[in-house]
Amino acid sequence: MESRTGEPRHAAAPPTRRRGRELQQAIYQATFEQLREVGYAGLTMDGVAAAARTGKAPLYRRWPDKDALLVDALRDRLPSADDIPLAGDLRSDLIAILRFLRGACAITADTALQTVKQQSEGVHAMMRERISEPTRRLILETLRAAEERGDTRPGSATPLTARVGPAMIAYQNLSAPTELTDEFVVSVVDEVLLPMLRGPA
Amino acid sequence: MESRTGEPRHAAAPPTRRRGRELQQAIYQATFEQLREVGYAGLTMDGVAAAARTGKAPLYRRWPDKDALLVDALRDRLPSADDIPLAGDLRSDLIAILRFLRGACAITADTALQTVKQQSEGVHAMMRERISEPTRRLILETLRAAEERGDTRPGSATPLTARVGPAMIAYQNLSAPTELTDEFVVSVVDEVLLPMLRGPA
């Protein structure tokens, strides 16, 4: 409005202009901010652009549509199941795996993530591939190894029992995200999983 | 288009015109049809009206907005926790309660219900009050009674263990709704809950 020619802007916003990876990260961060503030339903490209203090053009230059942005933003921030530190001990491994899930849930700090997962087929597929599937596989392996060692009752390692941990995390995240604490994770292992695995058939 | 005056419509749609409760039920049914076909995201008032073969006016004459319609439609169709037949036997009571939950999930036959629950605060509140809360209370009572009788290990009846059943149902409904069968319910009780409740502390 006031200064349209090259005359130096006195003290307004520092005329910095981010590029490439730096801008990309700012956009990802803005996406999560928006997700947290207005939820998936209220998420708009304009909103993300504004939150990232950029325009829509740079968004559409990078991603073909909103869905693709979501998928990339989430993928960038989700932890990898490969990083789960496994020691070969039933209890500590179960705790480690569920902690990983808890971390995955925590990236949006509220239910938004679950909602997004259901609304966007792309996000759903990515999360299944990156989180759900490897986690369940890992748990089942852990359970089988424990059963083999005789640490748990015979027949305790099944696809069904392997789902209990993830189910508890997801349910808690859905119904009371703030209570999805590390103590909760430990409680699930000690009060639910271990009794179930060692209890009588 | 063709016959605008009073001349009798030859063989077109039977000129029936529903009213009151009959129409209301037709609207509820149309709502679920739409939910099933296009999901929550695609649910529109026009769509519901069309599916119910009526106009938008009757919709807005009954409900102030989409949310209110959803809440009423769901409330009308959800089973009541009061109808759960309890016998006083741990296993059969657990099965009965989880069957009830399964039935509640089944009313839209896919993930739509979970999605709606998260998108609409009104629906969420209603379901918490009508389904989640009474169910958890019921389960905890059942667990406490069993523990008191000595059917389960001491300390097995806790808010946490009471959540396991609902968590498994919800998780399955989310990840593989078609496999949320009655056998699944029974398996959860026999392979997860009972071992957990009877296993060693």
Place this chain on the structure above:
DNA sequence: AATTTAAGAGACCCACTGGTCTCCTAAATT
């Protein structure tokens, strides 16, 4: 039979949002 109520159909308005495009210029590159 006359009257009242509300259903069915759809026009209409408006806000919003996804997506495109343009213009100017800061930053990177040569």
Place this chain on the structure above:
DNA sequence: AATTTAGGAGACCAGTGGGTCTCTTAAATT
């Protein structure tokens, strides 16, 4: 320093959907 690349800001367009309103007429009521 000159040139190229792409960021920031926002105008613009088109489609959509929520919500209101109107008009005709079927059904219920008196």
